[in-house]
Amino acid sequence: MGEPGTAGQKETPLFTLHQELGGKIVPFAGYALPVQYPAGIMAEHKQTREYAGLFDVSHMGQVKLEGADRVAALEALVPADLAGLAEGRQRYSFFTNDAGGILDDLMISNQGDWLFLVVNAACKDADIAHLKANLKGEVTLTELSDRALMALQGPKAAAVLARLAPGVETMRFMDCKPVEIDGTACIVSRSGYTGEDGYEISVPAEAADALARHLLSAEEVMPIGLGARDSLRLEAGLCLYGHDIDTTTTPVEADLTWAIQKRRREGGGFPGAAVVQEQLAEGAQRRRVGLLPEGRAPMREGTVLQNDQGEVVGKVTSGGFGPTVGGPVAMGYVDSGLAAEGTALQAVVRGKALPCKVAALPFVKHNYFRG
Amino acid sequence: MSEKRYTEDHEWVLIDGDSAVVGISDHAQEQLGDIVFVELPDVGKALEKGKEAAVVESVKAASEIYAPADGEVLEVNEALNDEPAKVNSDAEGDGWFFKMKLSDPSQVAALMDEAAYKDFVGD
Numbered sequence: 093m094g095e096p097g098t099a100g101q102k103e104t105p106l107f108t109l110h111q112e113l114g115g116k117i118v119p120f121a122g123y124a125l126p127v128q129y130p131a132g133i134m135a136e137h138k139q140t141r142e143y144a145g146l147f148d149v150s151h152m153g154q155v156k157l158e159g160a161d162r163v164a165a166l167e168a169l170v171p172a173d174l175a176g177l178a179e180g181r182q183r184y185s186f187f188t189n190d191a192g193g194i195l196d197d198l199m200i201s202n203q204g205d206w207l208f209l210v211v212n213a214a215c216k217d218a219d220i221a222h223l224k225a226n227l228k229g230e231v232t233l234t235e236l237s238d239r240a241l242m243a244l245q246g247p248k249a250a251a252v253l254a255r256l257a258p259g260v261e262t263m264r265f266m267d268c269k270p271v272e273i274d275g276t277a278c279i280v281s282r283s284g285y286t287g288e289d290g291y292e293i294s295v296p297a298e299a300a301d302a303l304a305r306h307l308l309s310a311e312e313v314m315p316i317g318l319g320a321r322d323s324l325r326l327e328a329g330l331c332l333y334g335h336d337i338d339t340t341t342t343p344v345e346a347d348l349t350w351a352i353q354k355r356r357r358e359g360g361g362f363p364g365a366a367v368v369q370e371q372l373a374e375g376a377q378r379r380r381v382g383l384l385p386e387g388r389a390p391m392r393e394g395t396v397l398q399n400d401q402g403e404v405v406g407k408v409t410s411g412g413f414g415p416t417v418g419g420p421v422a423m424g425y426v427d428s429g430l431a432a433e434g435t436a437l438q439a440v441v442r443g444k445a446l447p448c449k450v451a452a453l454p455f456v457k458h459n460y461f462r463g
Numbered sequence: 464m465s466e467k468r469y470t471e472d473h474e475w476v477l478i479d480g481d482s483a484v485v486g487i488s489d490h491a492q493e494q495l496g497d498i499v500f501v502e503l504p505d506v507g508k509a510l511e512k513g514k515e516a517a518v519v520e521s522v523k524a525a526s527e528i529y530a531p532a533d534g535e536v537l538e539v540n541e542a543l544n545d546e547p548a549k550v551n552s553d554a555e556g557d558g559w560f561f562k563m564k565l566s567d568p569s570q571v572a573a574l575m576d577e578a579a580y581k582d583f584v585g586d
Contacts (some may be wrong), residue, residue, distance in 0.1 A: 133522040134497040264527070319523050371488070386543065390498050390520050411501040413522045441501070442518065 098124040104150035105240045105300040112260035113315050118436075120318055121213035123151040128317040136320035138416040139287055141456070144246035145316035146281040149285075153216030154294055157211040161229030162207050166200070169226055171343065171362045173353035176219050177202045182281050184269040184351050186343065187222060189261070192364030192371070193339035194346065195222065197331065199292075201268035201281060202242060208268065208279060212333050239299035244289030246325075247459065248312035251279075253286040254290055256306065260291065265460035274303060282461060285321065287328025287454055289461045295460045316460070327414045327423060329382060329453030334425060335393060336380060336409045344371035346427065347380045381438070383408065383422040389446060390420040397426060398438045405430055405437065414455055421455045422448075467583060468531075468571055469580035475555055476531045478569050485531055487519065490584045492554040495521045498547045500560045503539040503561060510534050512570060517560050519550065530562065532570035538562040549582060 098117050101124035110117065114128025125148065128136060134444040139145050155164060163174045167386070173186035182201035186194045196215035201208045211219045216235075225232055244253055254261040257273045260280060268281035279294040295303050307313055322332070331337045337346045349357075349372065356362065360369060386390050411422030422439075430437065433452050438445040473491035477484040492496040494499065502518040510516050510530035517528040539561045543549060550558035565571060575583060 127523070128496060132497050137522075323522055388547075389502065390500055390525070392525060413520070415497075415522065 099148040100181045105297040126317040128319045133319035136316045140246045143312045144248040150240040151213035153211040155450045157207040159231040164262045165227040167230045171356045180269045182266045188364045190443040192342040192367030194337045223421045245286040249290040264463040286324040328457040344376045382453040384451040385420045386447040393420045396440045413426040468574035473563045498550040501543040508536045533566040534563040545563040
């Protein structure tokens with residue numbers, strides 16, 4: 093039960109603050125980050141669902157794409173309709189490979205004369221190399237490594253942030269625009285990774301500590317670590333790259349076709365489009381689903397799923413305890429014929445076949461502000 | 464007269480003659496965080512020193528609990544099925560895991576006493 097070493101891990105601009113707040117620091121995607129604070133994962137999770145929580149997500153990659161060909165060039169690498177993305181709006185998307193597999197998932201927003209990309213920490217070097225190698229025409233890529241990123245999530249997030257930056261309360265889910273907070277030029281999006289209303293705030297590194305302290309001074313806000321970030325996103329049915337999606341899963345298998353807009357479904361023009369279009373028409377052989385264990389035992393990642401004949405029909409890709417659900421929750425892939433809600437399956441946990449059911453995602457209703 | 468000993472795997476063992484009650488230490492529950500599930504052994508199960516006897520799951524992960532000695536499970540704390548959080552609130556009391564019959568009581572006599580365990584975890 094020893095602490096994993098954090099030697100050699102990078103620190104975010106909020107590292108000193110995490111230590112001051114008593115954060116339990118662990119290595120994560122090359123960074124030293126708090127897995128939890130003294131309140132603990134359960135309390136931090138509930139805090140975010142009921143009030144508001146502040147997350148340091150500065151380990152994620154922030155990238156700026158400029159140049160006349162930026163939209164067409166990026167559309168050649170992702171299946172999102174970016175030509176149809178209005179200024180000040182954001183879309184969820186993914187880089188695909190030639191087999192239709194997912195290289196990473198990301199957020200893309202239209203900032204007027206540039207595109208703002210936020211990518212996963214563990215993939216950011218590979219993503220940037222992929223972009224540099226494959227963006228065609230007049231496009232300039234800049235990694236915004238001098239910026240921190242924090243997320244303020246929960247039903248009280250809008251009221252708290254509006255006290256510092258009046259007007260943000262009228263932003264709609266997936267709006268993303270420049271906002272001045274405490275005299276600092278930030279980029280604020282109304283989005284997150286918890287299923288709750290809230291914001292993600294890109295802030296210059298040197299201003300991050302002061303802004304975080306200001307947000308934490310609100311009585312509705314507590315700092316939240318990586319542990320609750322994971323349980324919150326799992327209850328919200330949101331994918332974690334490297335677990336629920338990776339190069340072996342297509343967007344159709346992953347049940348992410350909602351993120352491929354009509355023009356791109358029909359027109360293709362992204363890596364692996366032929367595979368994705370065929371699966372859109374014919375269906376995929378397997379599908380990502382929610383799974384609800386009937387007992388109390390959590391079903392962790394890697395747990396094998398069987399049908400009533402004892403044949404292997406899938407496996408769990410994320411699983412644990414859902415504090416808001418009050419019991420174990422999981423998601424994973426099953427043969428498409430068994431993907432209907434309510435289908436009874438068995439999960440093999442420590443050699444025992446335990447009953448579970450295919451369940452609708454999310455496990456906890458999304459609480460987004462759509463205006 | 465019972466006496467309490469601790470293993471290097473952070474279990475406590477309350478020894479009473481040839482039987483013992485086993486749980487995880489307060490230090491261990493603090494390290495694990497919020498406990499959400501405990502898989503207890505079946506009553507009557509034969510235990511082997513150092514082999515898995517139970518599993519405790521926090522929100523984050525599952526951890527194995529090892530048998531502190533050879534023996535047999537006499538009784539388990541059924542209350543943990545409904546209230547696994549008892550392990551957090553009272554690890555060395557109401558949060559006990561199981562009671563076992565000791566095949567060889569000398570195996571547990573050699574374990575750390577409370578003072579030695581405190582040194583061991585650096586308190």
